[in-house]
Amino acid sequence: MKKKTVKKVLLRILLVLVTFLVVTFAGAYITLYSICHGPSLAARDLFVSTILETGQMKFLASWYFSEEEILAITGRNGMAEQTQEVDMGLINIQKPGEDTTGENGENQESFDRDAITIEEISGRSFYAKMMIINDPSRVKLATIYPWSDTNHSKNGQTLEELVTNADCLAGINGGEYYSEGNWGGMPKGLVVSDGKILYNVPQYGDVMVGFTKDDILVIRTIGNMTASKVQEMVEELQIRDAVSFKDVDSGDSNHFVKLIINGEAREISGNGSGANPRTVIGQRADGTVLMLVTDGRGASGHLGATAADLIAIMQDYGAVNAGNLDGGSSSAMYYDGAYEMTSVTLYYATSSWRLPTAFVVEKRD
16 A cells, blocks of 8 residues: 555646646747737747857757848848957057157146946846956956867866956956866867967867957958968967857857958948857956946846847947957956856856856056
């Protein structure tokens, strides 16, 4: 009798779980169906554009739309090709001891080259923080190099670990990497640290984002180059620290890097992209570095930031050049012993994903 009772209890528990899962799945499906086929074209476009930027959820778009419909949606919310190269002559970094008189004769002695400030930004569908680093020479690249072997035996590090192990003050997540299983031990594209190329496997769509030895931010397409050509470019431009991310708009994939080049914003249609957590780095004409991280994917009820949002923010903060870095669940910001922005993944809600690279900010004595 006891065995029969236990069996009945287990079956009832199993039935409850199955019912819960079916109801939850059906509810989610109906909710998404109402978004995709409801009266709001904007909501439909934003949903599809957002889903296509995720690593694991792209298939959801094909549940509700044909390939032709998806292409039509991405066509309404895309970005024109940006072919301009960064004009390094537009950046004039004031060195310590130089004349502090401005163009209009005003005194600029109040400008503190060592200052770092963090400002909060609230958008319609996101919350963000902007870290402003007045001295660009403090921005470096921290890595876990040497990389993992093919058996993925070496994990990446959290942003906190990358910042701390480099004996730095602050940082944001860096370039693209192999994220399967969230082990984070191997980058993609290009990695340059302290003038040395640590990884050089350019792929279609790759765009380099990094700093020269003169502390100027350079954003340049490398996906059409061979590894040897990339090496020549790194040496010619004297790149000291750099990573890469994808700039690809091809139907079911929408990733972008170039946002503002030489003061000109990239042309977009609609929102330009979906809404997701983002990480952006930019530079003002005086060399000041701008690091932006936004939330999204349900964090604090926010969907995330679009390309249009990022361009508007970086323009407001005076960026001459600005590039989008790896985002999504990887987006994070760390400063002075604490996270300012953390991963949107539940498991890493108080930390960050494991990463192979991060742009970090050196301490000052």
